[in-house]
Amino acid sequence: MATTLPKVDVVVVGLGWTGGIIAAECAKAGLKVLGLERGEARNTEDYLKVHDEYRYAVRYELMQNLSKETITIRNHRKMPALPMRQLSSFLLGEGLGGSGTHWNGHSWRFLPYDFQIKTMTDEKYGPNKLSKDYLLQDWGVTYDELEPYFYKYEQTLGISGEDTNPFWGKRAQPFPTPPMKKTPILKKFESATKKMGYNPFMLPSANLSEPYTNPDGAAINSCQYCGFCERFGCEYGAKSSPEITVIPTAEKTNNFEMRFRSNVVEVIKNGNKVSGVKYLDTLSGEEFIQEAEVVVLSSYVMNNAKLLMVSNIGEQYNPDTGRGTLGKNYCYQILPGATGYFDEQMNTFMGAGALGMTIDDFNGDNFDHSDLNFIHGGSISITQTGSRPIETNPIPRDTPTWGAEFKKNSIHNFTRTLGIGTQGASMPHKENFLSLDSTYKDAYGLPLLQMTYNFTEQDRALHKYITEVTQNIMKEMGAKTVEGKNPITDYDIVGYQTTHNTGGTIMGASPDNSVVNTYLQHWDAENLFVVGAGNFPHNGGYNPTGTVGALAYKSAEGIIKYSKSGGSLV
Amino acid sequence: MPEEKKNLSTRRDFLKTSGVAAGALIGGGLIGGLVGYNVNDNKSATTPKGTSPSDHTQHANAGFQFFKNNRDFEVLSNATERIFPKDDLGPGAIELGVPYFIDRQLAGQYGSNSKEYMHGPFAVGAPTQGYQSRLTRADVFKQGIEKLEEEANKRFDNGFSSLEPEQMDEILTAFSKDEVKMSGTTAAFFFRMLRSATLEGAYSDPMYSGNNNMDGWRMKGFPGHQMSYIAVIEKEEFQKIEPKSLGSM
Ligand SMILES: Cc1cc2nc3c(=O)[nH]c(=O)nc-3n(C[C@H](O)[C@H](O)[C@H](O)COP(=O)(O)OP(=O)(O)OC[C@H]3O[C@@H](n4cnc5c(N)ncnc54)[C@H](O)[C@@H]3O)c2cc1C
Ligand code: SF4
Numbered sequence: 001m002a003t004t005l006p007k008v009d010v011v012v013v014g015l016g017w018t019g020g021i022i023a024a025e026c027a028k029a030g031l032k033v034l035g036l037e038r039g040e041a042r043n044t045e046d047y048l049k050v051h052d053e054y055r056y057a058v059r060y061e062l063m064q065n066l067s068k069e070t071i072t073i074r075n076h077r078k079m080p081a082l083p084m085r086q087l088s089s090f091l092l093g094e095g096l097g098g099s100g101t102h103w104n105g106h107s108w109r110f111l112p113y114d115f116q117i118k119t120m121t122d123e124k125y126g127p128n129k130l131s132k133d134y135l136l137q138d139w140g141v142t143y144d145e146l147e148p149y150f151y152k153y154e155q156t157l158g159i160s161g162e163d164t165n166p167f168w169g170k171r172a173q174p175f176p177t178p179p180m181k182k183t184p185i186l187k188k189f190e191s192a193t194k195k196m197g198y199n200p201f202m203l204p205s206a207n208l209s210e211p212y213t214n215p216d217g218a219a220i221n222s223c224q225y226c227g228f229c230e231r232f233g234c235e236y237g238a239k240s241s242p243e244i245t246v247i248p249t250a251e252k253t254n255n256f257e258m259r260f261r262s263n264v265v266e267v268i269k270n271g272n273k274v275s276g277v278k279y280l281d282t283l284s285g286e287e288f289i290q291e292a293e294v295v296v297l298s299s300y301v302m303n304n305a306k307l308l309m310v311s312n313i314g315e316q317y318n319p320d321t322g323r324g325t326l327g328k329n330y331c332y333q334i335l336p337g338a339t340g341y342f343d344e345q346m347n348t349f350m351g352a353g354a355l356g357m358t359i360d361d362f363n364g365d366n367f368d369h370s371d372l373n374f375i376h377g378g379s380i381s382i383t384q385t386g387s388r389p390i391e392t393n394p395i396p397r398d399t400p401t402w403g404a405e406f407k408k409n410s411i412h413n414f415t416r417t418l419g420i421g422t423q424g425a426s427m428p429h430k431e432n433f434l435s436l437d438s439t440y441k442d443a444y445g446l447p448l449l450q451m452t453y454n455f456t457e458q459d460r461a462l463h464k465y466i467t468e469v470t471q472n473i474m475k476e477m478g479a480k481t482v483e484g485k486n487p488i489t490d491y492d493i494v495g496y497q498t499t500h501n502t503g504g505t506i507m508g509a510s511p512d513n514s515v516v517n518t519y520l521q522h523w524d525a526e527n528l529f530v531v532g533a534g535n536f537p538h539n540g541g542y543n544p545t546g547t548v549g550a551l552a553y554k555s556a557e558g559i560i561k562y563s564k565s566g567g568s569l570v
Numbered sequence: 571m572p573e574e575k576k577n578l579s580t581r582r583d584f585l586k587t588s589g590v591a592a593g594a595l596i597g598g599g600l601i602g603g604l605v606g607y608n609v610n611d612n613k614s615a616t617t618p619k620g621t622s623p624s625d626h627t628q629h630a631n632a633g634f635q636f637f638k639n640n641r642d643f644e645v646l647s648n649a650t651e652r653i654f655p656k657d658d659l660g661p662g663a664i665e666l667g668v669p670y671f672i673d674r675q676l677a678g679q680y681g682s683n684s685k686e687y688m689h690g691p692f693a694v695g696a697p698t699q700g701y702q703s704r705l706t707r708a709d710v711f712k713q714g715i716e717k718l719e720e721e722a723n724k725r726f727d728n729g730f731s732s733l734e735p736e737q738m739d740e741i742l743t744a745f746s747k748d749e750v751k752m753s754g755t756t757a758a759f760f761f762r763m764l765r766s767a768t769l770e771g772a773y774s775d776p777m778y779s780g781n782n783n784m785d786g787w788r789m790k791g792f793p794g795h796q797m798s799y800i801a802v803i804e805k806e807e808f809q810k811i812e813p814k815s816l817g818s819m
Contacts (some may be wrong), residue, residue, distance in 0.1 A: 051794075067684060085686050085700065344808075349792050350802070390769055393769065408659065494698070
């Protein structure tokens with residue numbers, strides 16, 4: 001029998017960026033907030049001995065323990081889905097800070113085009129640019145409406161950047177801190193792209209260029225370019241993370257409590273409201289019912305969708321009929337790029353997670369797609385994140401992958417190889433969706449989430465086109481050998497790609513085609529909010545978290561308003 | 571390590587005084603288990619072509635956490651050395667301690683797949699669905715090593731560790747191309763894992779028993795754990811920096 005616990009104003013499920021932002025804002029507004037997190041507490045002191053590639057980057061120390069819970073995967077509906085037994089393609093977060101602890105810190109605002117993609121694509125290219133199988137839709141908000149929330153997020157994190165990109169949406173304020181250092185590697189990219197007539201600028205970064213105190217009083221230090229950033233926690237407190245910003249902000253109010261090792265298994269629905277959540281203490285196995293006026297799901301794309309599914313909230317998407325919205329529009333990220341082998345040695349092992357330069361000339365609708373068989377594009381960047389020796393063994397394609405030749409080549413190229421990468425947009429397709437698996441279960445007896453996903457014609461065309469662009473830039477940068485990424489075929493769960501999963505609990509202007517409204521309030525339960533990249537109706541040409549953060553701030557505003565007046569916020 | 575030296579000489583003395591010809595030691599049992607500690611001047615015709623037994627004597631923490639007999643350990647050692655051989659750039663897998671690294675890993679979380687989803691039902695699946703074996707990494711390594719030995723006997727009528735380097739490569743190539751049958755997993759999968767584990771052992775922090783003396787890092791121009799590059803990151807010239815391990819913090 002579950003023990004029922006006294007009611008709180010807001011219960012937040014998962015304490016990454018989204019949970020942290022909601023908790024901080026609601027607690028500041030005087031609401032009593034409880035955060036339930038399945039993982040453990042952690043903070044800067046836990047990262048002092050973190051420069052350990054094997055433990056953290058290879059064996060995924062800070063990430064989700066799959067022995068308890070994973071997802072199943074299939075490329076299409078005719079294929080039996082099987083569990084993702086090891087982490088690889090994407091790295092799910094766990095513990096205080098979630099993935100925000102070990103992220104890189106690239107901090108973007110999606111383009112104005114993204115939020116009105118359906119309208120703007122139809123206007124410019126007619127309604128048949130993509131086939132009907134692509135479930136393109138507007139987001140229900142515009143860039144201009146989101147602008148203040150974007151800024152709020154950037155102020156909280158202290159984002160370092162420069163407003164010189166001619167293609168992104170208008171910014172009402174400058175970046176909170178100046179851009180990071182422009183290293184010789186970045187300068188190679190800068191001068192090549194300039195020469196080619198493009199518009200390079202410093203990548204907006206959550207590794208801060210200088211010490212900064214945010215409006216809530218949280219201090220973030222300045223980045224040391226230590227090269228152990230992506231997949232690691234920052235031992236300097238210089239990479240903006242929930243545990244050094246929004247979490248202490250929430251704690252300071254005395255309105256916030258955190259419970260760790262608390263795995264939520266159900267959202268309890270009563271009529272058109274929810275009454276709380278059921279969770280397990282993962283140490284004792286005890287079950288609790290936590291009652292709450294407002295429930296916020298901030299447990300990432302996968303579990304936000306899964307918790308709604310196992311709790312029977314909303315209608316499961318059905319690809320045959322097109323009915324149902326839950327699980328719909330699952331998207332990923334398309335990653336065109338090129339590798340360049342140089343003669344000279346470079347300091348590739350130094351760097352920071354978000355140290356880079358970017359061009360947006362091939363992102364969104366910043367270039368004409370009239371004669372192209374795809375829409376959108378991606379931000380093209382060089383990044384200097386710090387190469388590490390276990391995972392960086394660059395060898396030209398015709399080199400053996402082991403033995404004497406391999407050793408020589410991989411050692412030689414370790415400090416002589418650069419990569420250009422693209423965060424390519426991913427368009428929703430009727431056959432790509434999330435649902436519940438009927439065979440496999442998690443440690444708590446719940447069905448695993450099932451992912452049905454494959455790359456589409458749109459993805460392949462985008463990948464091919466942009467890969468060529470990146471190859472040309474790499475040539476211009478002076479590489480003696482340039483290799484473009486292989487054309488994409490089927491989505492493969494093996495090999496890290498990106499933890500930019502989106503969709504499944506999408507937002508929109510109408511309950512007919514979305515799960516939540518533009519405050520991320522559930523259409524079927526007014527006191528339930530679902531927050532994260534799962535809200536994206538498609539994935540844009542940037543890393544997602546800047547946009548996730550802006551939406552979270554908007555949602556927090558909605559929750560506070562709802563707590564006073566109730567009812568639908570739209 | 572004075573302690574180690576003393577042990578070595580004790581074993582050497584034992585070998586000398588036991589009256590058993592070194593060649594007869596190969597092949598197991600208590601005495602065979604000491605081969606790993608054999609001496610430099612023991613390059614008789616019967617010494618394996620692969621691991622020079624003396625190669626392991628440098629290792630600070632010799633001893634097995636996972637392996638039980640020396641033969642299996644030598645098969646592993648020789649296979650890793652072929653993947654990452656000693657050359658004019660520097661040491662190979664054996665001198666770097668990679669076999670000991672793998673031994674430790676197989677004995678722990680890595681070997682028992684304790685952070686991975688290991689519930690059935692198990693099915694082969696498509697390659698895009700990744701690892702689907704019911705076997706743990708420890709199971710796969712154990713079987714893989716048996717199969718390397720089996721294949722050596724089949725093809726060359728000799729143990730894997732007694733083969734010429736080219737013969738070892740032939741067998742490893744067959745594994746990498748999935749031409750050898752394994753049970754519950756594939757040879758290609760085992761090979762990929764072996765290759766990854768070899769690189770992990772060559773380049774991880776020395777506290778894991780590989781990357782001996784940080785020579786893996788030194789070869790690669792990787793300075794290991796440095797607190798900060800802020801003062802040098804804008805420099806045009808390549809920075810040669812003496813590596814540091816976490817233990818030196
Ligand atoms: C290596 C890496 C690099 C990245 N780099 C970038 C980048 O440069 N820029 C960018 O924009 N994005 C980046 N991302 C993505 C970014 O980290 C995520 O988009 C972001 O952190 C997601 O925040 P979230 O709050 O939605 O989810 P998470 O951070 O995943 O937090 C969800 C939390 O919920 C908890 N939880 C889940 N289920 C339950 C449950 N049932 N009960 C209780 N708790 C639960 C989890 O343990 C977790 O702590 C990166 C990701 C990775 C892995
Ligand atoms: S690169 Fe900078 S932000 Fe990243 S972990 Fe190192 S010091 Fe922190």
